[in-house]
Amino acid sequence: xxxxxxxxxxxxxxELEFRNAGEAHVVRSGNLVAExxxxxxxxxxxxxxxxxxIYERWRHIxxxxxxxxxxxxxxxxxxxxxxxxxxxxxESLPGDAK
Amino acid sequence: xxxQVTATRRPAQSGRDTSARNVKLAVLPxxxxxxxxxxxxxxxxxxxxxxxxxxxxxxxxxxAEGRTALWLGPDEWLVLDEKGGDLLAACAGVExxxxxxxxxxxxxxxAVTGPxxxxxxxxxxxxxxxxxxxxxxxCARTVLGKIEIVLxxxxxxxxxVECWRSFSDYAFTFLDDAARDAAS
Numbered sequence: 466x467x468x469x470x471x472x473x474x475x476x477x478x479x480e481l482e483f484r485n486a487g488e489a490h491v492v493r494s495g496n497l498v499a500e501x502x503x504x505x506x507x508x509x510x511x512x513x514x515x516x517x518x519i520y521e522r523w524r525h526i527x528x529x530x531x532x533x534x535x536x537x538x539x540x541x542x543x544x545x546x547x548x549x550x551x552x553x554x555x556e557s558l559p560g561d562a563k
Numbered sequence: 564x565x566x567q568v569t570a571t572r573r574p575a576q577s578g579r580d581t582s583a584r585n586v587k588l589a590v591l592p593x594x595x596x597x598x599x600x601x602x603x604x605x606x607x608x609x610x611x612x613x614x615x616x617x618x619x620x621x622x623x624x625x626x627a628e629g630r631t632a633l634w635l636g637p638d639e640w641l642v643l644d645e646k647g648g649d650l651l652a653a654c655a656g657v658e659x660x661x662x663x664x665x666x667x668x669x670x671x672x673x674a675v676t677g678p679x680x681x682x683x684x685x686x687x688x689x690x691x692x693x694x695x696x697x698x699x700x701x702c703a704r705t706v707l708g709k710i711e712i713v714l715x716x717x718x719x720x721x722x723x724v725e726c727w728r729s730f731s732d733y734a735f736t737f738l739d740d741a742a743r744d745a746a747s
Contacts, residue, residue, distance in 0.1 A: 466689060473637050474621045474703075479689035481706050527706050529621070529636035 467542070469523065472549045473531045486522040488512050489534040490554050516540060520554060523547070575671050576731045581739050584746035586679040588738050590731075591672040591723070595644040597651060598664045602638055605659035612657045613642060613650065624702045624715060633702040633715055641713055641725070670713075671731035675738060676721040679745035684714065684722055686741035694719060708737045 468477040493508065494500045500508075513519070519539050524532045536545040536558060545558050574593050581588040601609055603619075610616045615627035618634045625632050629646035644650050654663040675683055681692045687708035691697065702715040710733060713725040726734040 476622065479706075481689045527711050528704050530639065530704075531636060 467544070469535065469544055470547045471525045471528060471531070472533050472547050473529045474525065478525070478528060482525060482527040484524050484526045486524050486532060489520040489522045518545070518558070522550070575728050576673075576735050579735055581742055583677075583679070583742040586675065586677040586683050586742040586745050588683075588735070588742055589674045589676075590735065591674050592645075594667065594672065595647055595650050596665070596667045596670055597642045597654070598666050599632075599640040599642055599654070599661065600638055601640075601659070601661035605657070605661045608657050608659040609654065609661055612653050614653070622701050622703050624700050626700075631715070633713060635702075635704050635713065669728055670725045671728050671734075673724045673726070673731075673735060673738060674717075674721065675724060675742075676718070678720055679742065680720050680722055682745040683738060683741045684724070686744060687737055688712075688714065690714070692716075707734060710734060 467480040469480055469483050470477045471483075491508065494504070497505070516539060519537050521535050521537055522532055523535045524530070532550045533547055534550060534552070534554075535547040536555065537543065538545065545560065546555065548555065576590045579588075579590045599609065599617075606617050606619060613630065613632070615625050615630050615632055617632050617640055618625045621634060621637075623634050629644060630648065630650075631643045631645075633641045633643070635641055642650055651663055651665050654661065684707070685692055688705055690703060690705050697703075697716055699716050699718055702713065704711065704713050706712070707714075707724065707726070710726060710730045712734065715723040715725070717723050724734060724738070
């Protein structure tokens, strides 16, 4: 079983307590009325789905209940790091990030 | 003359218990409970009103005079009063922003005690319950089999499992089976 670090509980906890909540850092426009259909489509539907490093939202749903962000490698399924919701996308990744 | 009808309150699973070789299960008597949500600024005022310091470190609890506050999230606590004290009334006088919801009847508590208690709960709970990782007084909302529970370690060989009332039959039966496995 994967162990995922919850930045709020400050512990590595079993994946059964967590749920994925889609790609992180998808920013909703502050002025939706002025946004073009293409931009809105990109915001609402288009996701990166990369092979390799992905930035995701996760929720510690059967624990503290909080949303947080995680950096995961989609090939090895390894969690590189997690950080609290609202924090900036990390500029550098720890260890073996490629 | 109209017939008199009386209703008797029978709490869910009341009276059920199990004694396996080194594990005992018992459904605990009803207790007062609230779900408390509050920002950091209100913690001090609420602690004063409740008569115990609300824990702010993750996965810890605080107990004072029959009352226990369990940290569930950065702004969320489960507060229990086993002596029947009115927790909602205690919070009512606090002016700082908070939300206190009475959930006394929502939960059923099961005590799991004995040398096999840890093994019994580990049958369905993925957390590391070793004493070094989950010490006395540690608490967590987690998973037991197919349901969500709140787990509190009340002693080295004693746990309190809080589950939703409608899941209490499942929880007790699950622990009952696990206790028999732990005994063998």
